[in-house]
Amino acid sequence: MAQVFDLFGDPVPSNWGGRGRPEHVPTQQNRNRVSLLVALGWSAPRIAAALYVTPPTLRKHYFSELKFAQVARDRLVAQLGLKLLEGVNAGNVAAIREFQKFIERNDLMLYGQTAPQPRKPDVDKPAKAPKVGKKEAAxxxxxxxxxxxxxGDLMARRQQGLNS
Structure with a gap:
């Protein structure tokens, strides 16, 4: 029997139009969505809500994607690296720059380091004097x-006399 698709390209379940709610049919696009959301660290209830299914339906149809939650992030980063490498091989200058950053981040991760943090201002450093505008300077x-x-000498003596 030939597969029937709806207007959105999703397969139509065999019991469509019959009694009860039709069963959820997983699509490759939804599998990719679940894999991405798992890699981003989303919880199962949150992913289920994004797909408009219940958590048990999510576990029933997307168990293989949920099973790889521990390595999903690494798989996503590896896929990103492959795409960047394709751009590098094609001679894309922007891809070359991004690939260099990708390699640097990976090397930092390998050696347990983090990206350099911006320097904090020294506490002992004296504060700068506020800038004086033209009118204030006048x-x-x-x-x-x-x-x-x-x-000027006369005015200076007069000011000293007033101040003392």
Whole structure:
């Protein structure tokens, strides 16, 4: 019997239109979705909700994808690496750059290191003086007389007399 598909390309169950709810039919696209979501660390109830199925239905039809939860992330990273390598082999410059970053992250992971963290500012370093704008600088300069001139010297003495 030939397989019948609905408008979305999903197979139509054999009991469609009969009594009861039709059984969920897993598709390759849904299998790929489940594998990706498992690799991203989603929980089974969350994946089931994303597929509009119940958790028991998810376990029944996608048990093989759920079984590889421990290695799903590694499989996803390996697949990403293969795609990057295809781009490198095709001569794609952006893929070459990304592949170099991919290799660096992998090497850091192999030796138990993490990516370098941005440096934190030193606590003992003195704080910078706030920047003074043009108008503020003019006011400060107006209140500080030039003692090289007679008038400036006179103003400086007067200010000292007022301050003492």
């Amino acid at each position: 006011v400060i300069e107006a209140h500080t007389p030039d003692q090289g001139s007679t008038l």
